[in-house]
Amino acid sequence: MPYLIFVSLLWAFSFGLIKGQLAGVDSGLIAALRLGLCFITFLPLLFWQRGNRNALVLMALGALQFGVMYIAYIQSYQYLPGYLVAVFTIFTPIYVFSLNAILEKHFHYQHALVVLLSVIGAAIMVVQSVNHESVLTGFLLLQVANLAFGCGQVLYVRYCRSDPAANTDKPSSDGVNMIWMYLGAALLASSYTIVFGDFERMSLASEQIWVVLYLGVISSGLGFYCWNKGATQVSNTTLAVMNNAYMPFAVIFAFTLFGEEVDFTRLLLGGGCIILSVALSVLMQKRYDSYR
Template sequence: MLYLIITTVIWSLSFSLIGNTLSPDINSWSLAFSRSAIACILFLPWINFKIPISYILKITFIGVLQIGVMYMLYLSAFRHTSVEKILLFTVTTPFYVTMIFQILNKEIRLFAYFTILLSILGGLVIRMTDFDDRDFIGLILVQLANVCFASGQVLYKRIKADSKISTNVYTDFSFFFIGASLVTFIGLIISPSGYTYPKSISQWLLVFWLGGAASGVGYYFWNYGATKVRVETLATMNNLVIPLGLLIEILLFSGSYDFKTFIIGTAIIISSIATSLRYGKI
């Protein structure tokens, strides 16, 4: 649980930094590849090719899906809609986590959907707003990104639960980020925009922070933490980033907000997490 909380705090900073500081100057493929490559370098010292190739391919595929494809979709959304709305659009991730987990396990647990609905309700209370055609494109991109992100964390949780192979977790993430780096590099090569460089020292520092902390440490903590909690808790924890991310956006960039709805929505999300911890069985 602690791993998930720490990651949530780290990731809550990312939305505003990307949307307000980096997206206007750096295209999505460039930022996705930079983040993946920096994180990959961080874990390369633990790479180990002595483990079965089938296991390596599974972990690499998760990196391709959860990071590579997800980044392409998620970062592209910043070109079409605002930080606040992207935070709102991520509200469905808990549903995808639960649905994918139950499909893979061929079972239906209605309790899980109860906690998910609570979490989604909390997110909607915090940030419900009108949107136009450009926002709709952002919505579609974020939903596809949510599916990729949800699939990755569920697949990693399942592989670690079912696998009899004992590996260093750092080794897992060396292959995880190799997969992410490969797909983002291919995307960068075929992108008509090419690689766009950060334009200032502050932007370079932010890119390194996003690659090392938000991507490297963040995904390691999140996926490792996912193996330690019930799926209901994992699902609902995905929405805790909404109030934290929005709070940072308000304090650093927006300036004003209805804190009554913010507090109510946050309380609902926290109650959904508490309920999953108390009564969840998966």
């Protein structure tokens, strides 16, 4: 849980930073640079643990969880205003929970209600009246992004739990897993940018370079590592609801650090629902463990 809480704070801050500092830069370039920096940051770990017989599997997982997610997420901005992007990202917990239920062939309706509570809480904070063209296209693109990120989390957890060679108890082993995932994602994002990128918007000012370095090394590199590490340490339900845990923090940072207007009634109601969903998921897991 501490890993997931830390990343929720990290990503909540990053949303405002992207909006304020990288407007006008080709989004594909930003994604490719961030994922490339992720790979470079973790590359030295190969000196401690060389090779991985499942490198191709991990590259495919990374291309799905990070590469496909970023590409679809980026494309959605061509069809949606920013607030609707936030609205349509709230469904990731449903995908995480549903995929786990399908793979485990067992459905817990109580856990489903907890996940639904998390989605309702996020919706309370970000949903506004929809009045924009091409909403359906943008919505579908974001569901591709949500599904890719959610499936990547679930499949990585199952990979680590089923393959002793993953050995995620050792930070270096877990880091080597992420190297290959970042490489797969970076290759996919770079290929997309080369083919579909807007080369007229691929220049960066000096301050923007620092922002990209922070986003690539800290927000994405450290963030994705800690998220996947944390995902292996919590229940499926807790992992699902934590996918919306960044939203209360994002709203708070938007007000305190970036001077945006905030509806405090929505913040309290929505944030309360999310906090309650997380608490219930942890309580359910403790109760389940006590009966084992």
